Amino acid sequence: MRRFFGGLLLVITTVLIYVLDKPMGALPAIGRLIDPVNGCWANAEPVNKDFSADQKFPGIKHEATVWIDGQMVPHIHAATDHDVYFIEGYIHAYFRLWQMDMQTRAAAGRVSEVVGQKAFEFDRKQRRKGMGFAAENSLKAMEADPRTKQMMDAYTEGVNNYISSLCYRSYPLEYKLMGFAPEQWTNLKSALLLKYMADDLTGATDDIALTYLRDVLAPKDFQLLFPDKIAGSSPAIPKGTVFDKPSLTVPAVPTDTTIFPHYKTTDFGEQKEEGKGSNNWAISGARTVSGAAILCNDPHLGLNLPSLWYAIQLQVPGMNVYGVSLPGTPGIVIGFNDSLSWGFTNNYRDVKDFYEIKPVEGNKNKYWLSGKQMDFSTRVEHITIKGKPEFVDTIKYTIHGPVYFDEHYATKDGLRRMLAICWMAYKPTNEMLCIYNLNRAKNYNQFVDAILNFQCPAQNMAYADRQGNIALWGQGQFVNKWKDQGKYVMDGSDTATLWKELIPMRENPHVLNPQQGYVCSANQSSTDSTYPYYYNGTFRELRAWRINQVLSGMQKASLDDMFRLQNETYSILAANTVPVMLKALSVKLSSDGNKYIEQLKSWDYRLDKESTIATFYQIWWSCLYRDLWSGAFGKVPDQLWPTTERTMQLLQDTAFGNRSPEVNKSYKEAYDSVKKLEATIGTDWYKVKNTTVAHLTKLPAFSYDHLKIGGWGNAVNAVKSDHGPSWRMVVQMGKEIEAYGVYPGGQSGNPGSKHYADLLQNWVDGKYYRLLFLPNSDNQGNKSIKYTWKVK
Amino acid sequence: MKFILQIILIAILSAAVEFILPWWSVAVVAFIVTLVMGGKGGRGFLAGFLGVGLCWLVVALCHDVANEHILSARMAVLFKLPNYGMFMVVTVFIGGLIGGLAGWAGALLKPVKGR
Structure with missing residues (x-):
């Protein structure tokens, strides 16, 4: 009896363990998760953790040092390019690994692999869009250049060095909650992340809707309601700027009347809001209190935790740069070095066009192009779905690009026609080289040389240097288009609609030291109508009007004026x-x-928080x-x-x-x-708009909602429900560089760390941190340094 | 005395094996300790429950105090528990239950001398 009961208990114990060790539905394996030694408790980072350490990295060629300051910003000092990017990769992974993993999975359409069926539609869309195709193309260009190849290889090495040091106990918390494990990092993942940004910033276009509206509305009403250029625009490149004579002739509009297809509501599925905006501006030294130029930037993006950005300083001989990096890619995207500073806002020129494909009847493998039958090429996408069999999608590719909609695939509200996408993001572009050179640029000419490598996503790049120069470029790779080319869906069987010449990038709209004494961009139209090339886009004007209004009236701008303007709620x-x-x-x-x-x-x-x-x-x-x-x-x-x-x-x-x-x-x-x-x-306005900074999983336990902050998309402080200024930066480029910044989150991605969201409240309150810009030296005596890594 | 010794032994061994083996190894520890040292069935349960529970309580407390409850408070929200203390209680209870059941089984299955 006793033995029988004992045996029975043994069975019960085993079953209980089995149950607690298995994820159930959306619930993680509870036993594994709550185990204090290896589970979630192990992610409870001591609040007074001493981050100082002696690190030994195989692969590091010389001694290096990392100083970590009070805001947990690391300052890496290394002897070679390889070492600095290796350590940056290691540090990104150390603080943000799960985020890097999830965002590249999202880019590649590999989320269902870890969360199951619920992400399938999302994944499939990413595959149909050709995200993998785009990243592979760019990766080829990045690996063809020795500088960016070394940069990315070293970064990947650093990330993998950290990953290989992990065991279940040291996995980031989210891996334990979601029940998967980190996988090896690759250069492709970094490329995917850049394409994720390109998609976020240039992926949405109005081409399809405009094609429909063009037929529905009388031409007069169409122009009245949807004008190409809005009257009274204050363009990013100031009115009156004289543009160089174009080296290319703008092509004539094709005369065939069939270049644009026609759609009725019945061509669409069932139908069921405003884009991302950002501000940047630079004021010349002639118009500031200090006499030094000031650069300000606040790129508006999705507000999430862990934050999109990670602040960091990188030093090697010949480079000393501070700013925000994208965890998952090497280098610094927005920031300043010891000579100059730069900021980005999205340039909404249309770089994604749609082509209606005419398949050859009776032959699934061919389509028509100017009277000839062309073969589709194919790309087979394997979508792994957790808990279900793999889904295989064979996607047809045309000379334009991937076929997005066809008989196998339609979104609920999408067009019921065969539609291919032609997108600048598919081109083998090397934006990494821009980052590499920009981080090292010493003057305006080097800045220009650097940004000529930034092709997609198109950005308005503001510039200010220590000589007091300011500039703005409407940067990106654009196509020399005939009027209305790509504004509407085009006939993909007519070669007249193809993208032909590329506009030489030096002819992109730009201005250096304009008469008005400042430059500013806030996603408005790029230029006035004197710019020689044709373009269209989804531009927004409201914030640009306001910033111009304020800056044009400002004769002696101070840093406080800049802080006030970035946080202004005036609508x-x-x-x-x-x-x-x-x-x-x-x-x-x-x-x-x-x-x-x-x-x-x-x-x-004013859209003030308590109004x-x-x-x-x-x-x-x-x-x-x-x-x-x-x-x-x-x-x-x-x-x-x-x-x-x-x-x-x-x-x-x-x-x-x-x-x-x-x-x-x-x-x-x-x-x-x-x-x-x-x-x-x-x-109260803040209660109603409910600004939320949500964890990437949307779990309320790791998110912050009802933040007490004013503003909206129609104010300079464009804090909406889940979008807003993702990094506020103000840099005064004087003899001593005086830089301030804040972002809605924290340097650590660990929800169990006190640095997970410790910068958030200051962002909400419109307060800034003085950024610690260390001189390029082996030894630092700055009191703001809290921890030191000695790296060998 | 033997009972107290059992508890301490289970607690210490649990902490040690968990650094190499998965979380459920605590059940194996409780089972083997009571299997070897024996005791009345009910006492086996208590020894396992208190041994593993003690181990988990101490480790969780160490993490939690140093962390000023940041993580446990978030986990409590995640599991819809009223506060971080309840998350601690649930943790310790589950560990204790596994240890207790295994300890009870071990005590019952101990070969009885002279039979």
Whole structure:
């Protein structure tokens, strides 16, 4: 009996262990996870952990030192390029490995491998888009250049050196939660990450929706509502800048009438908001208090934890550079060195075009091109899905690029035609070489030489140096297009629609030391209409108008002025629309309604965190925008409606007619919404907009929501619900470089570390850290250094 | 005295084997210790429960105190527990339960002399 009972207990124990050691559904293996020795408790980093260490890295050729400061920013001092990028790779992995792994999986469409079926649609989309194809092409270019090959090899070596030191106990927490293990890093993963950025910044275009609208609207209305260039734009390259004579002739528009296909709503699946924006500006020394040029940049991207950026300083003989890096790639993307500083904002020139493919009937392997039958090439994508059999997708490739939609694949709201994508991101471009040279550039000419290697994603690159020069380039590789080429879906069987010559990159729009004494870009149109080449794009103007307004009135700019402007919540949209909305409003107001209207009249148009009138306005505006356009454009693919700035201009224009019906209707809707909010969460602006910095898994336990911060997409401080300034930087390029920065997160990716989000509150409050820019030297006596790694 | 010794032995051995073997090796430790040292069945359970529980409590506490509860508080939210203390209790209880059951089985299966 005793033995039987003992045996039974043994079986029960074994079963219990078995159950606790197996992941169940979305739940991780509980036993493994909560084990204090090896499980999640092992990721509880002591708050006073001493990060100082003697590190021995096989592969490091000379002694090197890493100083870590109070914000946990590492300052790497090494003797060779190889060593500095090796150590950067090691450090990225040390603090951010899981994030690097997940983001490259996302780029490659390999998320289902670790999370199962729920990521399948996402993965398939990434594969159809040709993300792997794009990364492999660029990798070839990166590995063909000895500088970038060495840079990437050393970086990969460093990452793998860290990975090989790991066991389950030392895995980042998220691996334990999700039940998978780190895999070896490769150069391809770094290339994938750059393509992930390219997709994030240039992947969304209006081509398909515009093709539809062009047929639906009368030409006059189409131009009125969706103008190529918005009137009154303050372009990134200031008006009046004289452009060099173009070396290429802009091609004539093909005369055949079939170059653009025609679509009806029935050609689309079922139909069901604003892009990313950023600001950068530079002020010449003539217009600053200190007499030194100041560069400011705040790239607006998805707000996530671990943060997109990782701050770091890199030193080798001939290079001393500080800034933010992308964990997963070597070098520094945005920052400054001992000679100059630079910042990026997205340049929305269209570099992704769509071609309708005419397949040869009866032959699945061929398509038509100018009367000839062409063979599709194919690329077989194997999508591994955790817990399910592998999915194999054979994707056809044309001379334009991969076929995105075809008979095997359609998204719910997508076009039901065979459609291929031609995208600058597919070209074998080497953006890494730009980073390599930019980090070492000593003057304006070297800066220009460096950025000529940055082809995709197109960026507005602002520049300021210690001689007081400022500049701005609308940088990227562009195609010499005929008017409207690529604005709409094109006939893929007609060679007249093909991309032909590339515009020499030195002819990209740029300006050095303009008369106005400053440059600024905030995703607005690149140039005025005198720029000789044709381009189109999804430009945004509101923030550019405001920044120009402020900077043009500023004669002696101080660093404080710059901090204030980056954090400004003034809505130029509200300033322009509130008067017209109030004028058109003709309903009888309740006493409460009257209160709101009175507040609107005396409002300073600031979307401040605790403002309740800001909430009222934002809701009213969004209802009005919807009421104006949903009737006419509710069924337009991709929900392409006239832009906010165009809507604002139309409302101000009496020719647009009496808009009282929509203004009245939206007022009532806004009134009801606000009443409901007052009865529940309240109407403080920050409560309603709910800015959230979410962990990449979206787990609330690792995320921060309802951050007490103002602003919105129509203010310079463009903090939306989950997008916003991902790195605020202000650099004064004087005799001594004075740099400030902050980003919404922390240097550590470990949710169990006190450095996981320790910079977040200062970002919310609009406060900055003085960045510790160490001189290029073996020895440092700076008191801000907290820990030291001796590397051998 | 033997009972106390059993608890301490299980706790120390558990901590040691876990550095090389997976988490469930604590059950093997509890089983073998009670199998060798014996004791009444119910006492075997207690020895296993307290031994492994003690080991896990001490290790978790060391991590948690040095970490000022940052991680345990997040894990508590993740598992919808009211506070970090409850996450600690759940951890120790699960470890204890595994150790207890294994210890109980070991005590019962110990070969009885003279039979």
